[in-house]
Amino acid sequence: MKHLRSIDELGxxxxxxxxxxxxxxxxxxxxxxxxxxxxxxxxxxxxxxxxSTRTRLSFxxxxxxxxxxxxxxxxxxxxxxxxxxxxxxxxTVAAMGVDAFVVRHKSSGVPWQISxxxxxxxxxxxxxxxxxxxxAILDCYTVRTALNRPEGFDGMxxxxxxxxxxxxxxxxxxxxxxxxxxxxxxxxxxTLLPPSLEGWPVDVVHNIxxxxxxxxxxxxxxxxxxxxxxxxVPSLREYTAQFGLTPGRADRLQSHALVMHPGPxxxxxxxxxxxxxxxxxxxxxxxxxxxxxxxxxxxDLLGSGSALVGEASS
Amino acid sequence: MKHLRSIDELGxxxxxxxxxxxxxxxxxxxxxxxxxxxxxxxxxxxxxxxxSTRTRLSFxxxxxxxxxxxxxxxxxxxxxxxxxxxxxxxxTVAAMGVDAFVVRHKSSGVPWQISxxxxxxxxxxxxxxxxxxxxAILDCYTVRTALNRPEGFDGMxxxxxxxxxxxxxxxxxxxxxxxxxxxxxxxxxxTLLPPSLEGWPVDVVHNIxxxxxxxxxxxxxxxxxxxxxxxxVPSLREYTAQFGLTPGRADRLQSHALVMHPGPxxxxxxxxxxxxxxxxxxxxxxxxxxxxxxxxxxxDLLGSGSALVGEASS
Amino acid sequence: MKHLRSIDELGxxxxxxxxxxxxxxxxxxxxxxxxxxxxxxxxxxxxxxxxSTRTRLSFxxxxxxxxxxxxxxxxxxxxxxxxxxxxxxxxTVAAMGVDAFVVRHKSSGVPWQISxxxxxxxxxxxxxxxxxxxxAILDCYTVRTALNRPEGFDGMxxxxxxxxxxxxxxxxxxxxxxxxxxxxxxxxxxTLLPPSLEGWPVDVVHNIxxxxxxxxxxxxxxxxxxxxxxxxVPSLREYTAQFGLTPGRADRLQSHALVMHPGPxxxxxxxxxxxxxxxxxxxxxxxxxxxxxxxxxxxDLLGSGSALVGEASS
Numbered sequence: 035m036k037h038l039r040s041i042d043e044l045g046x047x048x049x050x051x052x053x054x055x056x057x058x059x060x061x062x063x064x065x066x067x068x069x070x071x072x073x074x075x076x077x078x079x080x081x082x083x084x085x086s087t088r089t090r091l092s093f094x095x096x097x098x099x100x101x102x103x104x105x106x107x108x109x110x111x112x113x114x115x116x117x118x119x120x121x122x123x124x125x126t127v128a129a130m131g132v133d134a135f136v137v138r139h140k141s142s143g144v145p146w147q148i149s150x151x152x153x154x155x156x157x158x159x160x161x162x163x164x165x166x167x168x169x170a171i172l173d174c175y176t177v178r179t180a181l182n183r184p185e186g187f188d189g190m191x192x193x194x195x196x197x198x199x200x201x202x203x204x205x206x207x208x209x210x211x212x213x214x215x216x217x218x219x220x221x222x223x224x225t226l227l228p229p230s231l232e233g234w235p236v237d238v239v240h241n242i243x244x245x246x247x248x249x250x251x252x253x254x255x256x257x258x259x260x261x262x263x264x265x266x267v268p269s270l271r272e273y274t275a276q277f278g279l280t281p282g283r284a285d286r287l288q289s290h291a292l293v294m295h296p297g298p299x300x301x302x303x304x305x306x307x308x309x310x311x312x313x314x315x316x317x318x319x320x321x322x323x324x325x326x327x328x329x330x331x332x333x334d335l336l337g338s339g340s341a342l343v344g345e346a347s348s
Numbered sequence: 349m350k351h352l353r354s355i356d357e358l359g360x361x362x363x364x365x366x367x368x369x370x371x372x373x374x375x376x377x378x379x380x381x382x383x384x385x386x387x388x389x390x391x392x393x394x395x396x397x398x399x400s401t402r403t404r405l406s407f408x409x410x411x412x413x414x415x416x417x418x419x420x421x422x423x424x425x426x427x428x429x430x431x432x433x434x435x436x437x438x439x440t441v442a443a444m445g446v447d448a449f450v451v452r453h454k455s456s457g458v459p460w461q462i463s464x465x466x467x468x469x470x471x472x473x474x475x476x477x478x479x480x481x482x483x484a485i486l487d488c489y490t491v492r493t494a495l496n497r498p499e500g501f502d503g504m505x506x507x508x509x510x511x512x513x514x515x516x517x518x519x520x521x522x523x524x525x526x527x528x529x530x531x532x533x534x535x536x537x538x539t540l541l542p543p544s545l546e547g548w549p550v551d552v553v554h555n556i557x558x559x560x561x562x563x564x565x566x567x568x569x570x571x572x573x574x575x576x577x578x579x580x581v582p583s584l585r586e587y588t589a590q591f592g593l594t595p596g597r598a599d600r601l602q603s604h605a606l607v608m609h610p611g612p613x614x615x616x617x618x619x620x621x622x623x624x625x626x627x628x629x630x631x632x633x634x635x636x637x638x639x640x641x642x643x644x645x646x647x648d649l650l651g652s653g654s655a656l657v658g659e660a661s662s
Numbered sequence: 663m664k665h666l667r668s669i670d671e672l673g674x675x676x677x678x679x680x681x682x683x684x685x686x687x688x689x690x691x692x693x694x695x696x697x698x699x700x701x702x703x704x705x706x707x708x709x710x711x712x713x714s715t716r717t718r719l720s721f722x723x724x725x726x727x728x729x730x731x732x733x734x735x736x737x738x739x740x741x742x743x744x745x746x747x748x749x750x751x752x753x754t755v756a757a758m759g760v761d762a763f764v765v766r767h768k769s770s771g772v773p774w775q776i777s778x779x780x781x782x783x784x785x786x787x788x789x790x791x792x793x794x795x796x797x798a799i800l801d802c803y804t805v806r807t808a809l810n811r812p813e814g815f816d817g818m819x820x821x822x823x824x825x826x827x828x829x830x831x832x833x834x835x836x837x838x839x840x841x842x843x844x845x846x847x848x849x850x851x852x853t854l855l856p857p858s859l860e861g862w863p864v865d866v867v868h869n870i871x872x873x874x875x876x877x878x879x880x881x882x883x884x885x886x887x888x889x890x891x892x893x894x895v896p897s898l899r900e901y902t903a904q905f906g907l908t909p910g911r912a913d914r915l916q917s918h919a920l921v922m923h924p925g926p927x928x929x930x931x932x933x934x935x936x937x938x939x940x941x942x943x944x945x946x947x948x949x950x951x952x953x954x955x956x957x958x959x960x961x962d963l964l965g966s967g968s969a970l971v972g973e974a975s976s
Contacts, residue, residue: 067389068445075695077723087421088440095391095444098417103726107715122927126716129949130723131691299436321443381703382759401735402754409705409758412731613750635757 035334037156039145040165041206046213049171055330056175056323062099063326072337073102076133080106081124081148082159083139088297089159092321093136093168096328100337102133120144121151128152133336137161155335163200169296170206172320172327174214177251179323180292180316187216193245195221195277196255196304197266199228203296204255208236219245221277225266242277247286252314253294254279257304270303278306292316349648351470353459354479355520360527363485369644370489370637376413377640386651387416390447394420395438395462396473397453402611403473406635407450407482410642414651416447434458435465442466447650451475469649477514483610484520486634486641488528491565493637494606494630501530507559509535509591510569510618511580513542517610518569522550533559535591539580556591561600566628567608568593571618584617592620606630663962665784667773668793669834674841677799683958684803684951690727691954700965701730704761708734709752709776710787711767716925717787720949721764721796724956728965730761748772749779756780761964765789783963791828797924798834800948800955802842805879807951808920808944815844821873823849823905824883824932825894827856831924832883836864847873849905853894870905875914880942881922882907885932898931906934920944 035048044052062068078097080090090106097104107127124135134155137145142164149156160166177192178184192211198204198220211218212235219237220227221244231238239245246252257273267273274280279293284307287293293315299305309315349362358366376382392411394404404420411418421441438449448469451459456478463470474480491506492498506525512518512534525532526549533551534541535558545552553559560566571587581587588594593607598621601607607629613619623629663676672680690696706725708718718734725732735755752763762783765773770792777784788794805820806812820839826832826848839846840863847865848855849872859866867873874880885901895901902908907921912935915921921943927933937943 063445069389075697087437091419091421091441092444094419105719105722107719119927119929122925122929123715125946126925126949127719129946130720130953131696131950297436297440299433301433301436318439318443321440322445325444377759383703401751405733405735405755406758408733611750611754613747615747615750632753632757635754636759639758 037145037149038167038331038335039149039156039158041167041170041209041213044167044171049174049210049213052171052327052330052334053175053178055334056171056327059326059329059333060179060323062329063322069099069101071101072333073097073100073133076100076102076336077131078102078104078134078136078332078336079127079132080104080108080159081127081135081137081139082106082108083137083144084160086138086160088321089138089168090136092324093157093159093328093332095325096332099325100329100332102332102336120147124148124151128154134332157331157335160202162202163205164202165206166202166296167206167210168324168328168331169203170210171331172324173207173253173294173296174210175327176294176316176320176323177211177292178214180319181250181290187211187214190216190250191219191245191248192216192251192253193219193221193242193249194253194255195242195279196257197226197261198222198255199226200258200261201255207253208234212236216251219249221245223267223276226261242283243286246283247288249291250288251292251294252279252287254304256296256298257300259300270300274303274306278304280306284312287314290314294320297321351459351463352481352645352649353463353470353472355481355484355523355527358481358485363488363524363527366485366641366644366648367489367492369648370485370641373640373643373647374493374637376643377636383413383415385415386647387411387414387447390414390416390650391445392416392418392448392450392646392650393441393446394418394422394473395441395449395451395453396420396422397451397458398474400452400474402635403452403482404450406638407471407473407642407646409639410646413639414643414646416646416650434461438462438465442468448646471645471649474516476516477519478516479520480516480610481520481524482638482642482645483517484524485645486638487521487567487608487610488524489641490608490630490634490637491525491606492528494633495564495604501525501528504530504564505533505559505562506530506565506567507533507535507556507563508567508569509556509593510571511540511575512536512569513540514572514575515569521567522548526550530565533563535559537581537590540575556597557600560597561602563605564602565606565608566593566601568618570610570612571614573614584614588617588620592618594620598626601628604628608634611635665773665777666795666959666963667777667784667786669795669798669837669841672795672799677802677838677841680799680955680958680962681803681806683962684799684955687954687957687961688807688951690957691950697727697729699729700961701725701728701761704728704730704964705759706730706732706762706764706960706964707755707760708732708736708787709755709763709765709767710734710736711765711772712788714766714788716949717766717796718764720952721785721787721956721960723953724960727953728957728960730960730964748775752776752779756782762960785959785963788830790830791833792830793834794830794924795834795838796952796956796959797831798838799959800952801835801881801922801924802838803955804922804944804948804951805839805920806842808947809878809918815839815842818844818878819847819873819876820844820879820881821847821849821870821877822881822883823870823907824885825854825889826850826883827854828886828889829883835881836862840864844879847877849873851895851904854889870911871914874911875916877919878916879920879922880907880915882932884924884926885928887928898928902931902934906932908934912940915942918942922948925949 142162145158456476459472770790773786
């Protein structure tokens, strides 16, 4: 694997390989000294053209636990402000000696463009509404471990609830969950679905109460306040009433069902219950697993097998 | 000690223990290679919701000299901007594996809230007008070493001059100096004193010239320009005339008296002399000692005694 | 060498020494593990009062490859915003233990001021329109290696094209190239030349077509959009027509001629060709060489000769 730009490009074999590797990384993370020298002297540069502290910290933590050097570059302090082209920025940073770029950008497709301009590996950390592949992998890993389903998700029913249209998480997760065998139902109002779902391996319902008592995984998406201003939902209160996870709905979940959320949550909107009170919530585990999964991704891109043995010297 | 949120919670025994430990850290800092492996593979995260380069750099330097990994998180680039609750931010960052949070926030009490949401240690690096305990400890350490008073401050007279009302430094320092035995006089106009001083172990005067020639330590607080706009002082010029350290007043200090300031100074306002020209100024030593004291705090929270021996391997 | 503030202060002997040392650093950078312990436990602080991701990353990469600790300080999050004087900021940061400051500031002369206030070494990373010495050294290094001229630049003809008046790069490069023996021609409209060139070792022409077919090095400066608003150029289109490197002009370059640019480029303005299509372009090498040259500078300031042998332990 040279780049990780989409779940599609990764393929189901790649996805399974990364999930297995994540198990190994999770074991490292349970050690008293959670650090290995696997990527010693590799340099990983975070290029975040959109704010995302949680994703950036997760990648940087992953890189450090593999002993890589990390550097961070955010648009606020960059020459991109001076009108430099993205291409020149990439070529300039790459010329200093970079092994991987971790890229977040508000425009779809930017990670593909960047990979044409550099010899370094490119990891998509979110491009517009398009893809967020490491989120999908960490979500698969979380389902796999929490429901103990290492062999795959055949027969599992996963509902993804909320603003599908504007969600890169939904796009990446649909393909990842489906490729492992899950049956997927999207739950959203018409205004928050893409214009066409042709070719998507999903069912659609417009009422969360139709499926709440029969899913194995309830995946809640963030409801952004901006959608209300765009008149895509009548009000946040109305949204919660129709699509939010309320205490009443939480009581109707099956006892083994998982509740997931990519964060940051809007408490009182899509999450109208305290996740700390939900026995099935694995939202914190998603974050913890994110570090293991991103270690697996970086190691798969930059490492060589034998380097993973033993502790880091630094 | 699990957290350092206030001087009160630390107590006098804790304060003395940290001062003794700071001596050891200062010795490490005088070595050609000022680094020990004491906190190797511990992760310290700076969460600064208010700008403070000097305090953040001091903590990060301290963490690095103990070989901890450091990560920095400032509100400008965080999901807090997207409306994420503080609690979710903390739980998210903590889930990646954090041993201590160093927190600055404009609201009093935030470090206590945070410590309820995470297993990690919490160090208060300034909460609103409330407390700034590491500043108080480094000030005690500076007085103790500069006046050679390891046993305590009995009989010592310390004046704290300026905007007591809005100063977390004043609050923390009063309790720390007093617990070591010093007699404390606050010097301020009525408008810059808290509504009530009931229970504070202090005297109050409204004229700096009443005490300038008899104090052992003159502790000047920063005069913020905003106070003038709020009409709490008539003008900065007037403030300087009544409460500033002018050359004439500096001449009246006892020869052994120390001049201190928590920084950043307003030259020409409260500091109407060049501190470089004052023989008693220990303002630079305060900064240098800040690194040793913060090493002591982090080690006390996260370290184990035997790890402090020898040099770092990295 | 205690500081690197200007090319003049460095002198031709110093320049030659740094170029030789850069050869050694470039050799390190070609190793599989491009890291040496030369500056282990030295602390290098970047103080950037103006945005410049590329220069800051280059210095930080250089410092890390020499195993120095790095800390970064940008004005957006600093006490300078609170009205603290620059001097107090420097003295405060220095008191925490700093071996070198790398400084960029919009005002000429700031690196000299700073060096009066601290025992640490000061490297000028660009002060106003004044100097940018490491850019000049890396440009000399790039010419020297690309044209294989280790002994000096006697008989070489270098044209510097564009906004000379507002360019610290032009100022530093004229002196560096000239001191190695090159003949220099400035190419610019009257409005973009300094009021006086008395004492500058240069010729001036106002038409790029007069020299395009006879130079050994064509050094293009960035044309800033602001200049148009200031009415110093009639329009960017007009500027390109008169002074830009267009395909037609590129065809007239001698086959061995180098094309250089300090970045960030304005494609379509001064660079009206794709540099990737120009056989003589060494723009990417400039960036790569920048890391080696900055390693040489930091090592010359902070290192001791024997430390450069062997690999880093971390």
